[in-house]
Amino acid sequence: MTGEFDYLVIGGGIAGTTAAEIIREKDQLARIAILNEESHPLYSKVLIPSYLKGRIDREKLFLRKISHYNALRIDFFPNMQVASVDSTRHEVTTDDKKTFSYKKLLIASGGRPLEIKEAFSSTTPIEPLRMHTIEDADKIKNIIDTAQEKKVLVVGEGFIALEFLEIFTLAGFEVHASARTNEWGVEKFGMEGAKIMEENFIRRKIIIHRNAAVSLIRNDEFYLANGDHFKCPYLAMGIGLKRNLSFLSELSANKGVITDEYLRTSNPDIYAAGDIAEYYDVRSNERRVAGNWTSAFLQGRTAAMNMLGGNTIFNAIQSYNLVNMGLNISFVGNSHDEADRVFEFPRSDSLVRILVKGGKIIGGVLINRFNDKLRLQKLIEEDKLPNDLEKIFS
Numbered sequence: 001m002t003g004e005f006d007y008l009v010i011g012g013g014i015a016g017t018t019a020a021e022i023i024r025e026k027d028q029l030a031r032i033a034i035l036n037e038e039s040h041p042l043y044s045k046v047l048i049p050s051y052l053k054g055r056i057d058r059e060k061l062f063l064r065k066i067s068h069y070n071a072l073r074i075d076f077f078p079n080m081q082v083a084s085v086d087s088t089r090h091e092v093t094t095d096d097k098k099t100f101s102y103k104k105l106l107i108a109s110g111g112r113p114l115e116i117k118e119a120f121s122s123t124t125p126i127e128p129l130r131m132h133t134i135e136d137a138d139k140i141k142n143i144i145d146t147a148q149e150k151k152v153l154v155v156g157e158g159f160i161a162l163e164f165l166e167i168f169t170l171a172g173f174e175v176h177a178s179a180r181t182n183e184w185g186v187e188k189f190g191m192e193g194a195k196i197m198e199e200n201f202i203r204r205k206i207i208i209h210r211n212a213a214v215s216l217i218r219n220d221e222f223y224l225a226n227g228d229h230f231k232c233p234y235l236a237m238g239i240g241l242k243r244n245l246s247f248l249s250e251l252s253a254n255k256g257v258i259t260d261e262y263l264r265t266s267n268p269d270i271y272a273a274g275d276i277a278e279y280y281d282v283r284s285n286e287r288r289v290a291g292n293w294t295s296a297f298l299q300g301r302t303a304a305m306n307m308l309g310g311n312t313i314f315n316a317i318q319s320y321n322l323v324n325m326g327l328n329i330s331f332v333g334n335s336h337d338e339a340d341r342v343f344e345f346p347r348s349d350s351l352v353r354i355l356v357k358g359g360k361i362i363g364g365v366l367i368n369r370f371n372d373k374l375r376l377q378k379l380i381e382e383d384k385l386p387n388d389l390e391k392i393f394s
């Protein structure tokens with residue numbers, strides 16, 4: 001046995017670190033450890049794009065030092081990849097066969113970007129750029145600084161793709177964006193939103209390829225579904241997260257590790273928090289996964305309280321905000337769900353898009369309407385669908 005702990009945390013991101021810190025705050029005697037596949041203490045993923053845009057130094061990404069864990073008597077094990085969990089023996093084993101025992105276990109192992117082979121066929125060893133870890137960021141930075149041919153294709157229509165588009169535009173690259181349909185981002189932003197996004201791309205000389213899912217990549221040649229074919233030395237991918245569930249085969253899982261509203265998994269001594277968790281959302285009575293920093297922080301806190309014997313329900317409205325190429329974009333609540341009705345209140349360069357399901361507002365997207373965010377959040381909280389939505393938001 002390499003170590004015996006009262007509270008063991010798999011993953012040293014914001015969810016796992018927060019949980020370990022809260023447990024220490026409430027229990028001075030507990031033996032606490034974090035096992036982390038990465039070599040670094042907690043750093044900010046949220047700030048990676050700012051670093052790549054040259055707005056902050058690399059060292060500003062780090063949010064904790066090793067001395068901090070030492071001071072809190074939290075054993076932090078870097079480069080430690082958990083390979084299996086044995087809930088009967090209350091043990092986890094790492095890929096290099098180290099074994100740790102626990103009384104309570106938290107799974108906070110996050111997600112990872114979808115790989116190229118999971119997305120489309122490729123007959124080439126091309127290594128797409130991803131933006132998930134510090135190592136990914138260092139690689140992108142190196143390309144920005146040294147690329148001979150400054151040309152990139154950005155695949156994806158979510159927030160990581162948006163960050164890639166801005167990073168490479170600022171770095172002086174010829175930037176190509178591929179849209180799976182006729183409008184970039186229409187699934188998330190709707191027609192009005194897609195129009196605002198595209199006008200902004202065109203102002204920044206980003207080349208949009210429409211109906212252009214990547215069909216095939218052969219060396220540095222890209223074949224798109226619309227028949228376009230072009231050469232490009234770099235591919236940047238932001239097409240979504242996948243959760244690694246392979247080492248958690250004993251637990252109920254779907255998209256993520258399934259938990260109840262207390263973030264407890266199908267095993268009463270094991271909890272899950274952050275991007276890896278598929279939690280029961282008491283607001284919608286549905287299970288859902290989150291992919292944002294605030295949710296991961298709040299879930300880490302809630303899981304810790306419950307691991308300590310509490311009964312705290314996780315009940316937070318998801319929210320994600322980014323400022324990208326001059327646009328202030330917010331996703332509030334369940335903004336990607338299927339809605340019964342959609343209300344859109346556009347102005348020339350701004351939009352409020354509201355999703356309604358079962359007679360309630362469930363979420364929305366705001367472009368350049370940050371001042372309306374709290375108002376929208378409150379309507380979601382209150383389960384309201386006012387008659388005068390238009391008066392409120394137009």
Ligand SMILES: Cc1cc2nc3c(=O)[nH]c(=O)nc-3n(C[C@H](O)[C@H](O)[C@H](O)COP(=O)(O)OP(=O)(O)OC[C@H]3O[C@@H](n4cnc5c(N)ncnc54)[C@H](O)[C@@H]3O)c2cc1C
Nearest residue numbers: 011013014015037045046082109110274275291292293296
């Ligand atoms: C570039 C980027 C920008 C972002 N910007 C924003 C933003 O502006 N706003 C926002 O709200 N959110 C943003 N996010 C999302 C946000 O960062 C994540 O939702 C959040 O970091 C999730 O935290 P987590 O602790 O659940 O997981 P993670 O941060 O992914 O941490 C999980 C940790 O577990 C480790 N791990 C995985 N498997 C194992 C294993 N088997 N054994 C041991 N350790 C393991 C991983 O190495 C990792 O260190 C951004 C994400 C990225 C990548």
